[in-house]
Amino acid sequence: MIFDVITIFPDLIFEYKNYGVTKEAFIKNIAQLNIYNLRDFTKEKHKKVDDRPYGGGSGMVMMVQPFYDAVKFIKEKEKQKVILLTPRGEKLNQDKLKYFSGLENIILLCGRYEGVDERVSKSVVDIEVSIGDYILSGGELPAMIIMDGILRLLPGVVHSEDSVKLESFEDDLLEFPQYTRPPEFMEFKVPEVLIGGNHKEIKKWREQKSFEITKKRRPDLFDKSL
Numbered sequence: 635m636i637f638d639v640i641t642i643f644p645d646l647i648f649e650y651k652n653y654g655v656t657k658e659a660f661i662k663n664i665a666q667l668n669i670y671n672l673r674d675f676t677k678e679k680h681k682k683v684d685d686r687p688y689g690g691g692s693g694m695v696m697m698v699q700p701f702y703d704a705v706k707f708i709k710e711k712e713k714q715k716v717i718l719l720t721p722r723g724e725k726l727n728q729d730k731l732k733y734f735s736g737l738e739n740i741i742l743l744c745g746r747y748e749g750v751d752e753r754v755s756k757s758v759v760d761i762e763v764s765i766g767d768y769i770l771s772g773g774e775l776p777a778m779i780i781m782d783g784i785l786r787l788l789p790g791v792v793h794s795e796d797s798v799k800l801e802s803f804e805d806d807l808l809e810f811p812q813y814t815r816p817p818e819f820m821e822f823k824v825p826e827v828l829i830g831g832n833h834k835e836i837k838k839w840r841e842q843k844s845f846e847i848t849k850k851r852r853p854d855l856f857d858k859s860l
């Protein structure tokens with residue numbers, strides 16, 4: 635999996651490479667991350683990548699030309715999907731991450747300011763993705779969220795494949811409660827069944843808790859799981 639990220643803040647993305655299981659993915663060459671500074675592609679003499687919106691209004695809009703040229707520079711194969719991060723996009727979920735994890739190469743476009751000129755979408759974008767119904771100041775965190783979610787799904791990144799299979803949203807259910815040592819903390823005790831070592835009983839308990847929690851907290855998911 636190759637990620638190409640286009641941003642005006644390359645250092646922000648660069649740091650992402652250095653932590654946790656995802657760091658391993660890059661070291662082991664399971665994934666590759668290329669970061670491009672949008673300013674390197676602008677034809678504007680002061681390296682500007684934004685301008686005032688036509689029709690008036692507050693803030694600045696990112697220009698089409700630097701994004702267009704950056705994508706054309708990176709893009710060689712049809713298999714590459716170009717994703718624009720935008721609150722107006724299709725909402726990200728685990729199914730979308732699974733779909734993305736099956737692709738070979740993703741180009742992520744990070745907006746800033748008031749967003750990007752509509753012609754970026756029209757000319758080079760395949761999918762617009764939102765990470766939720768709220769507004770952030772840039773597309774860099776959403777890009778990192780997408781990469782992180784995909785990397786966990788790639789074979790060899792998370793050490794136990796089981797832990798990926800048993801996580802929330804698999805089978806449209808939230809995960810059961812997890813505990814580790816000590817067995818007692820203040821008045822809170824680890825449920826007996828988890829200490830007993832009866833694997834059949836533990837599996838039953840976890841399934842039951844998973845159902846209960848999903849029904850209570852996410853009835854929309856629970857209905858889907860039936």
Ligand SMILES: C[S@@+](CC[C@H](N)C(=O)[O-])C[C@H]1O[C@@H](n2cnc3c(N)ncnc32)[C@H](O)[C@@H]1O
Pocket residue numbers: 719720721722743744745746747748749750763764765766767768769770771772773774776
């Ligand atoms: C301040 S936002 C622009 C919001 C835009 N004016 C609007 O109302 O839709 C700047 C950039 O942050 C990113 N962004 C903000 N919230 C996001 C979200 N929920 N999902 C994905 N990207 C987001 C986008 O790349 C966006 O272009």
